Amino acid sequence: MAEQDIKKGLAGVVVDYTAVSKVNPETNSLLYRGYPVQELAATQPFEAVAYLLWHGELPTPAQLAEFEQQERALRPLDERTKALLETMPVSAHPMDLVRTAVSQLGTFDETLGQPGGWTDANLDLGRSIYLFAQLPTIVAAVQRRRRGLEPIEPRDDLDYSANFLWMTFGELPSKAAIDVFRVSMVLYAEHSFNASTFTARVIASTTSDLYSAVVGGIGALKGPLHGGANEAVMHIMTEIGTAENVTPWLDKALAEKRKIMGFGHRVYKQGDSRVPTMKAALDVLLAESGRPDLAELYAELERDFVARKGIYPNLDYPSGPAYHLLGFDTEIFTPLFIAARVTGWTAHIMEQAAANALIRPLSAYNGVDERHVAGA
Ligand code: ACO
DSSP: OOGGGOOGGGTTOOOOOOSSEEEETTTTEEEETTEEHHHHHHHOOHHHHHHHHHHSSOOOHHHHHHHHHHHHHTOSOOHHHHHHHHHSOTTSOHHHHHHHHHHHHHHHOGGGGSTTGGGOGGGHHHHHHHHHHHHHHHHHHHHHHHTTOOOOOOOTTSOHHHHHHHHHHSSOOOHHHHHHHHHHHHHHSOOSSOHHHHHHHHHHHTTOOHHHHHHHHHHHHHSTTTTTHHHHHHHHHHHHOSGGGHHHHHHHHHHTTOOOTTBOOSSOSSOOTTHHHHHHHHHHHHHHHTOHHHHHHHHHHHHHHHHHHOOOBOTHHHHHHHHHHHTOOGGGHHHHHHHHHHHHHHHHHHHHHHTOOOOOOOOOOOSOOOOOOTTO
């Protein structure tokens, strides 16, 4: 097979249709079920965006109220999940803790234990809502345990975003800060056939179950070339320290051929359509927190790296410092991404199941020629 016929990293390969979202790098736009993500971020609660991704339409007020009631009732953790979270090593990475807790949730679903239960697509919407409701409680508990704090029970008088922050910090930040968090969840919710969504679809294509597909998605998201970049952005900002250090730091990092986290994208080569919205949200927090040092560092790293390489920031660049200013530990940033992206993953898992074909590409062999075991 000719070298040029190999699509390494599946770059540029279209593998299937999707009606969940449309990424258009030429116009720098991202649509969820036809709606520009910027409009959704400006107007919709995250619950409505989750509903949209699953059902294809925004909810009516009555549908949203019913969905919110259902979601709030599913927030509290099972005692077995609390016990699991308490027994796992506190030193483990939160991505591994959350992945394990989600895997355990699959074991509570009795329908999975019945013949054919896991392939009953009618049950997948309920499972998706369950994961959507449980993940904030799990992530908040993991964050608190890292700080030696007891978990806080969910509140059913608060919406998704406010409750998430309440369970994490035991107090509510300003309305503007809660809104920044909501915006980040909307922007992270969905992005067509990215690596983790594709992983989830590969697993779904074998007619495995939804929990397994989500656990696989979490594994793919963890890597710093994908979701792990929001954590990695904060690590490099900490390493650089101040705006004055950017140029010498970049000189050295690029000489060492390091990837600069939070920059570049497989699809967007002229800038990520979600960045301006997230940057505006970050600016709210920067103004509120009085951190001109971080604002300067952010601006200088972007200016210098773009000038050198012509590679633009992706969503993880503004969301990393935003989560830092909201008070989360750096290692919790990618679990926050899970909580958002579970909506997109599950919408894709259901779409895959509805028109399934096993995903099984080919490879070109470049190992040793055929040979034989001595004496065979
Ligand atoms: N820092 C330094 N160089 C970069 C970066 C970067 N962030 N991104 C791309 N490049 C360079 C590559 O080294 C390569 O250079 P070369 O041609 O001299 O070898 C060239 O640009 C093309 O890069 P590829 O890695 O081939 O581009 P690809 O489309 O495969 O990668 C990716 C995209 C993985 C996102 C890459 O830009 C990267 O590693 N970025 C940093 C990690 C990151 O921020 N990931 C988050 C992605 S968005 C998200 O998940 C929400």
